[in-house]
Amino acid sequence: MSAKKVLVVDDEASIREMLRLALEISEFECLEAADIHEAYRLITDESPDMVLLDWMLPGGSGIELLRRLKKEEATQALPVIMLTAKTHEDNVVQGLEVGADDYITKPFAPKELIARMKAILRRSSSEEAGSELRVGELVLEIDSRRVMLSERALEMGPTEFKLLHFFMSHPERAYSRAQLLDRVWGANVYVEERTVDVHIRRLRKALQAGDPIYADLIQTVRGTGYRFSPRDLAVA
Amino acid sequence: MSAKKVLVVDDEASIREMLRLALEISEFECLEAADIHEAYRLITDESPDMVLLDWMLPGGSGIELLRRLKKEEATQALPVIMLTAKTHEDNVVQGLEVGADDYITKPFAPKELIARMKAILRRSSSEEAGSELRVGELVLEIDSRRVMLSERALEMGPTEFKLLHFFMSHPERAYSRAQLLDRVWGANVYVEERTVDVHIRRLRKALQAGDPIYADLIQTVRGTGYRFSPRDLAVA
DNA sequence: CAGTAATGTGACATTCACGTGACAGCCTGC
DNA sequence: GCAGGCTGTCACGTGAATGTCACATTACTG
CATH class of the missing domain: 1.10.10.10 (Winged helix-like DNA-binding domain superfamily/Winged helix DNA-binding domain)
Known part of the structure; x- marks a missing residue:
């Protein structure tokens, strides 16, 4: 299996850096975006296999991007994990309703994130197998x-x-x-x-x-x- | 499901005591070790389900024990959470590279520790899958x-x-x-x-x-x- | 080689998990 | 409204799994 591309969308450089480290240790390829605009460009240009999306972002909250991705045919199936500092049930529910595949609250253990990512990738790759x-x-x-x-x-x-x-x-x-x-x-x-x-x-x-x-x-x-x-x- | 055994490795008795209290409230079974030697003995004798490991220990720093555990087949899969007073990125990175499943900096809220422990146990018990x-x-x-x-x-x-x-x-x-x-x-x-x-x-x-x-x-x-x-x- | 302690083994009562049929509430469409 | 399908829950019956015992067998001791 070739290395999976993962897009990290977060405005804080330190968090992106930490995630890049964790992802590369686990042999993912890592793309970074600091805002929604950049994120959208990378998604269409690089077609990553998964997106890690921060809830709060400048230029529109992460959930707007999520909504947009789920509305468009081409990106509908792209797995998205929401990263959020908030623990309020509301957000989680809202995120999942719009179509996030999972959410994880900060701070989180890198290993747990990796585990969830793998679980989702496994699921999505086996599910696209015909109808x-x-x-x-x-x-x-x-x-x-x-x-x-x-x-x-x-x-x-x-x-x-x-x-x-x-x-x-x-x-x-x-x-x-x-x-x-x-x-x-x-x-x-x-x-x-x-x-x-x-x-x-x-x-x-x-x-x-x-x-x-x-x-x-x-x-x-x-x-x-x-x-x-x-x-x-x-x-x- | 039987209660999970957790080994606490810390040289300060007061911290061990505090952790024991927190763990037992959450229905974990608690083992204690004050140094690396004792810790290693308990790991082989009692095979705990998880280790909480202090960074600084007499008779060798905690990370040495961690390295040793990850090197040996029998203990490789044993989840380890590092406890550290230091916040320098270096240590965190070093700890994760050697194979710690998570780290947590002192002082920490018992509740957070427990939450992370459960997350890791949930994962490790389901990741054992496939094997x-x-x-x-x-x-x-x-x-x-x-x-x-x-x-x-x-x-x-x-x-x-x-x-x-x-x-x-x-x-x-x-x-x-x-x-x-x-x-x-x-x-x-x-x-x-x-x-x-x-x-x-x-x-x-x-x-x-x-x-x-x-x-x-x-x-x-x-x-x-x-x-x-x-x-x-x-x-x- | 006898004596004793430790283990093997079959049987049994009890507990427990599961299979199964029945049933009431809830929708949906007529 | 009512007919019919679907669902979740319950009560009951059954067979499997468990823990314990009594007795047989085996290994050590001197």
Whole structure:
């Protein structure tokens, strides 16, 4: 994998310097911009893989840039992490609503930032893989929001679809109920953990209706949670 | 989730005391060391989940310990937060280069320290993902929570999995039943020491089901406890 | 070689996690 | 309004996992 380009947008030179250091240690290529105008130029000229964006910037707050990026087709998919000194929930919510992929409050540990960046890059690179996910005869069509099994459509609710989508994007890995709630239902939603069980049940039922073998794709990991395992399908 | 063990390394008793207080309020288990030698002993004996390390220490500065920890395979992944009174960029950079996960300058708010600790633990526990432990044909897949032996999955309960995980992370070393209870079951859990024997038995049985040779990986050290010894596998 | 302490092992009761069906509230569209 | 799909929660049943014991077996001691 070639080095990823990261654009740092912050008006304080010392912070840019610190980030450059941290990024280069982790083998990212680093671009810097001190204001929105410069940032926008670099984005179009250099097409970085990710943007680290300060909330407060001269010549317009960072969120304006974010809004602009998300409005334009070409830059919509560009991952953005907001950097903010503020901890108020409002800002976080506002940032995420406009489309930031993550936010991190100053001061932060460089390593944590790097970790989040990697997580986001991993996600975005695996998600652009076509508009459908496939496991054996099972095909999840993201755009049409349909699931096909051996040419026949499977019936399932929106939650089961999202759950299956998540599982198919993250195979061979056990997730706790809490993690699933977080990733599928979304954070700051409170529902009982056992609710996951019920939706797992519904999803299994839907898969089973298509082909009994495929229900075994979703395995229970006792004491932990669930796992989607195409690997064991071939064996069976 | 069992309480995380944190080792505090500082020569000033008052600071250790303060940290112990803060940590215990936040439900961390706290170990203390006043010098590098003691710190190193505790790290190998108690294998804490994280180290808070003072920069200036008698008998060698903290950074020397850090360097040592990062050089050795067994302790490389152990998260370290540097505590320092100095604010010079140099030190920070030096600390991060050697591999500290974060640094924090005195005086600091306990709350901030705790917050950073949690952030780092969250990361390290999820970053352990993707990795796997391997001994010969035996592969412990951490993120999928499975144990494979010669491509076939082994059946075992959660406790046996944790036990094996611990053993594979700490090979060639004998542990007493008390130590195993502490590490695998978690501190402040009271069960009979002989219970360990039973789970050892179950684990051996699971390994044996895969390949009889592999049951010998777990050796009895009479009068002491048990040892996981891949070394003797090749010999046999 | 007997005696004793330490460990192996099978069985068992209990606890606990999970599967499952039922149901009430909530939307949405008719 | 009501019909129907979707959701979250609960209660109940079941089987797995756990901890403990009793007894068998093995290793040390003198």
